[in-house]
Amino acid sequence: MPSYKAPLDDVSFLLNDVFQFDRYNNLPGFSDASPDLREAILSEAAKLSEEVLQPLNRVGDKQGCTLHADGRVTTPDGFKEAYKQVTEGGWLGLSAPVEYGGQGLPVTLTQAVAEFQSSANMAFSMYHGLTMGATAALLVSGSEEQKAKYVPKMIAGEWTGTMNLTEPQCGTDLGLLRTKAAKQADGSYKITGTKIFISAGDHDLADNIIHLVLARIEGAPAGVKGISLFLVPKFLVNDDGSLGGHNGVSCGAIEHKMGIHGNATCVLNYDNATGWLIGEENKGMQAMFVMMNEARLGVGVQGLAASEVAYQNAVTYARERLQGRSLTGVKATDKPADPLIVHPDIRRTLLSIRAFNEAARALVIWTALQSDVAHRSDDAQQRQAADDHMGLMTPIVKGVLTDLGFANAVQAQQIFGGHGYIADNGMEQFVRDARIAMIYEGANGIQALDLVGRKLPRNGGRAVMAFFAEVNGFIKEHGEDAAMKPYTAPLAVSLGHLQKATTWLMMNAMAQPDNAGAAATDYMHLFGLVALGYMWAKMAKVAQDKIAAGEATPYLTSKLVTGRFFAERMLPETALRLTRVESGCGTVMELPAEAF
Template identity: 55%
Template structure:
């Protein structure tokens, strides 16, 4: 049976030591969120994840959701777990107190979200989509819409979805056909079909608030003619009570590779009553507020699954005995040595660990900037935070989910043949992780967003929000003996990013295919360099404490040792990625179509 223990020690290190959580309490509305309060929240979240949600993960996968006559039922135990989740106030954690939320700082909320994804990613999608709907409505909704819907979304009494994809259009939303016809009372009649709608129908809440992209009758063609509408499953009366069922129905659920405890639905809107959110023909901009929130959350899904896969791989490597160590017997009292002694097994485990802890640290940086963006009163700080989070969103979404799948697959490799067997539960993590590379914009689309939009935006200003802190750190620590092994590889990786950026920008002016050809490799190059930077920062904190002869000392020593592994064994990939980028697009685009 799989195991999971929330990595609280590392989460506290990221929140309190790496990014100084006391600074969060200085932002408006955060005075009560002391490190002690944040720690207590993390501890309670860990209990919930470990004892309530994780035990349902494997059974939820085996049972899956069921569909009958338009009714969708979640796996056994999900309904009770959701009630526990809601009663504990977890649906309200990251929402504004104006609507009954707790206003938890984003960095702490992100750590809780990671625990949910580690414990039961399929369950976590239900409240996760609701929070995304909350974000979109709080940004673009009217005051009446906010007062009517947000308190119930925040409390978890109602849930939310985002309805974009249609059978004929996924990435290319300009092909969208769902239509919205104005009614005399100011509402709209929504008609069309949506597919791949996560949490589109289920038995956890009494109402589901769909945010739907559709076209008005006079809308211009393409993405410039898309509007956003609020379409409740059950209509809401003027007094806030529930009225009749709306013209919304689930026509099927998908039979999926993974996340089987999450209902992925085909939804039909048949003259359903809806209300415009934001301005006509500007729905995509409003929906992207939700999508960007979801993209960060999807990145955390990759991280959460990776953490659980790693923990299980380590446990198996300690217990499984096979062969003898190459340097001589390590367990003479046993028939064979634990596979943990073998270099290749240690390579796999350290690769997993280095990526996971690096990604957690990078996520903490992005989360801190988002908190500044949402709560600071300093306009310059808010602009810098907005730039940085926009730059890093595609990297977090794509790299974290790529690595989540790779790490889950590596865990299977550690198990050998036993990892391929359902009983051990490890193969589920491979299946669950795979979707995260696809939804909320495939990782190839994220790479195009980074290279095609974020790099040239505002004359490259967004890029400087990353480059400047890294160069300042390298200069400030030039005489730091503890960082002597770490700064040269970081400097080289940074130079690789700069050279690759210049190559793409120069060649893309004459050939746009260069952007597409370089984008995926560039995103990984950039992401690895970002991980190298946060690893160097972690060493600067951990190295002075590594000699302590206690449990804390062991933690800090492991930080430094893991950082060395990352710098020496993983970061050198940046050189190969740069070479691939500089090879250009010719080998791809000159290949004859007929030869495929």
């Protein structure tokens, strides 16, 4: 049976040493998160994830969710009890505003907790993960009345939230949506249409579900310019906050999926359901993007989480499974064969996954800190720089971390050989669950196009230039340090590849847009590799300083070796990505469609 142990030491190293969390104590909420409190929160989150959520992961996969004849949806055994522990522990309100019942702590802590919970049970964690995203959208775009009426219950976990975008005929291209909204005399709207692929769309975990629904008001412009966002509760809410009658929304089916069976992915039918406009008419995409960006970062964390839990189980198996003898001679003299861990190719696979995990975790925390700065700083310049970072990194975190998270789950499964294909060992579930993260909240090809087409040129390239300047500054500051050269020298080469690819796109994408489309995915991964390499250089510097100060530990020594492995074996891939970018769209677009 699979197991999971939250990477507490790694998160503490990143928060305390690499990113110096306490430097941000001038921001609201940070000074409340003292080192002792952070340790307590993370330890309790680890305990909940390891002891409560992880044992339910296979239960949820085997049982799935059930749609009953009377329209009720029930979750797998144990989910209701686990959800109660999550809500009673206040986990949904960790970073939510105090005035609505939250604890007001930094989002950075919430992202660290989210990794633990997703590794332990990805399907389960989505129920409250989506609620936090819906809450964020309401806090930004909802009216004061809407916030007062709905947000406290959602933060408490008494009600959950969803996002309703996709329809049978439209996924990424939301301009094609058909769900209609008819305005009523009392200011409400009647919502009619069908939404599909709605995660946590119906369930028995909470008393109410607050759906955020994209729809087109009658007479609105065509395309995305005519889309509005509506709040549509499963049960209507009375003025005193009590629940009224069932609204005109029902679960038509539960999707039969490849993975995340424990999450109820629903077809939702809206039949003159009562809804209320969030924000302005025809401005729904702006409001929904708040939730989508929250969700995209959360999905990136899911990619890391899947990679981490798959890695942990592959390491355990590699240490225990006896197969063959070491190429350099017998290692386990008292056994009929050596453990898998002695073989170079097994170690290469494990180190590749580990090197990704540790750098990806750093990238998530770095980006989460920028989110906190963007939302909490009173310095306009700091907010702008942080917001630039978030816009640039969101498609990279989502696209690269989920692409590689899935690939790593497959590689970890490979360590098990045939036993990885057997359900009892859990590896095939990790692979199936990880696959969806590459698709939902904007398929990864769309993330790449967003990066190349929108994020790079925005504000005259201000965000990407700031990233280049920061990485270049680090390289110049530490490049002459002999101990740092194994990290900074390869990083400098790869940064050069990224800058060259960026220049190529600037010169070739405007005249021929297909050049941008053909290059987008390779450019996104090139950028991701440089970002991960930068994280490794920062971690290596801190580890070296701590060792020099007399704090040598096996953890720090391992950190340096793993970072060198990334620099030697993984970062050079940027050369390949650059070659692909510069090859342009010629052969990609040459064949006529009928030739495929």
